[in-house]
Amino acid sequence: MVSSFFWHRRLQAAVFVSLSLVASALRAQEGLALADARAAALRLDPAVRAAREAVTAAAARERQASALANPTLNYGREQTSRAGQSNAQDIAQVEWPVDVAGQRAARMAAARFRREAAEARLSAATQALDAAVLRAYVDAIRAAHRVQLADAAFRTATEAQRVNDERVRAGDVAGYAGRRLRLEAGRYAARRADAAGQARVALERLALLTGLPTAQIMVPTASAFDSTGTAYSALLSSALGSATAALRALPDVGDSLVTRALANRADVQIAQREAQAAQADARLASRERIPLPAISAGYKGERVQSGASMTGVSLFGFVAGFSMPLPLLDRRASAVAAADAIARQFDAEGDVVRRRVSREVLDALNALRSAEAERTALQPFAGAESRLALRAVNAAYAEGEIALTEWLEAMRAWQETELALLTLTTDIALRRADLARAVGLSLFSPTESNR
Structure with missing residues (x-):
């Protein structure tokens, strides 16, 4: 009895140590800030550099179009x-x-619209890079947190195996329990190795975008076994920064978001400017008929x-x-007809872009609502009640009230719930960013954009 009581106390102490991580607060380690990662990616990305040079060229052509x-x-x-x-x-x-026909004015208007379209393309390239950097950054945070969860689960299984081995040697339990726990520890070790591999891949993807050495990239992490998800959610909210703040001010109505998107989206502005430039070209072609x-x-x-x-x-x-x-041999009729057709083509392509943007906004909003609903449904099973239930299961196993298989099933259920909550919390953060981009909002504040 004394030996059994001693091992029960040892197992309870081990369980207490492992579960103390549940109540730990946010443990954010100093690492690469999202704004710094974005600044490094902007300096490296060739698409942004090409878009900047395109703006420079378009501005030069606009100046040239105004020459007499x-x-x-x-x-x-x-x-x-x-x-x-x-x-x-x-x-x-x-x-x-x-120039009595106004050809120079039409030429200047076409060049101005194309310069504005080039600026919109630069904005689109920057926003695409912002979204890629943010997604890679959040994926790295999620991967790091998965490693922590896998480490905690592995440590818990290892400690349970050590205590159970001592109980086997004392004759309190059968040897089958020890062999079963060793198999379970192997399962958790494999999951930990898989999580570590995914974390390395996520860091390498972030390093590829920023041009920074992988060994020097560290991302902030939340505490392991954060069953309520509040620390991890706060960490992601901080990582999203201005995108989260901007989304909170948005109306939760699809029509209002679509209206905002049609006014803000860079691809919509590109389509509008290209259509206006084509219309200016059509006016120029018509005025070129006048000698x-x-x-x-x-x-x-x-x-x-x-x-x-x-x-x-x-x-x-x-x-x-x-x-x-004397316009006797060339009346420019075919050139005018071609310019008019091109203008109608760009108008139709603009309608295609506006329809696609409207669909993207509604899809992003529905995806966000779906993820939030799933997380709301899962949250009651991963909060304080979950911690109490897990503590009760461990105590029951320590007292011999439940079998090893029941304890293992409880641990698996707890871990699967934590991973599901981790996935949903990350998906909500990414879908908020997707909605911000679909509406045309900048994912970074003007201060961060000027870094």
Whole structure:
């Protein structure tokens, strides 16, 4: 009896040590901040660099489109002679086309819209990179927390195996229990190895995006065995930062979110600017049917000499002229028809983008609501009551009231519940970020964006 009581106390102490992790608060280790990871990725990402250069090129083309047409300098000399008489003329004049049809204004409008479309593409590339970095960062946090859960479960199984071996040697339990626990410890060891491998993959993915060495990347983690999920949820909320804050201010109505998305989304703005540029090209093609006149003005000098002994006469004056192309062979009808068709094409493509954006917003909202509903349904089974139930199961096993198989089933149920809660909590965080991006909100504050 004394030996049995001693081993019961030892097992209860081991259980108390393992379950003390349940009530531990957030244990956030200092590591790579999300804003720093995003800044490093922005410096590295070639798509963002290419989009920036595209904006520079579009701005240069816009400046070029506003340039006035160059004048033309013409110079000619004419010299004739007959029967001892000679005549020489020098004519210099400047010719300048006059844009009476507004071609330059249409050209400037098209270039301005394309520059705005390039800026929207830069915003889209930045938002895509922000989403990729945030997802990789959250995946790394989830993987690190899974490692902690697997470690805690493995330590609990190992401690139970050690205590049970001592009880076997004391003759309190059969040897089958020890062999069964060793098999269970192997199961938990395999899960721990799998979790560690997934954590390495998540860190390597984050390192690939940021260009930082994998060995130097550390992400914050929540306490293991956080059954209520509050610490882990707080950690993810902190990681999401401005995206979470922005989503809290959004109305939980699909139509309102769609309206916001149609006003904010970069791809919608790209489609609008491209359609406006095509319409400006159509106006330009129509105005190019109008011939542009050119005016000219200059100087004329003439020298007339009659006979070898006579003094020549010099005449000076000005010349002025007007020219107009005649649209006889090229009326530009086909060019106008092609430009109009392209403008209608971009309008139709804009409707496609707006429909797709509306669908994406509603899908993201429904996915978030579904995940939140699942987590709400699971939360009562993973809170304080779950901790009490697990403590009671361990106490019952220590007192010999339940069999080993019942204790193992209880431990598996607890671990599966924790993993399900971990998955749902992470999915909610990622789906909040997906909804923010679908609505067109920036995942980072302006302060973080300027880092």
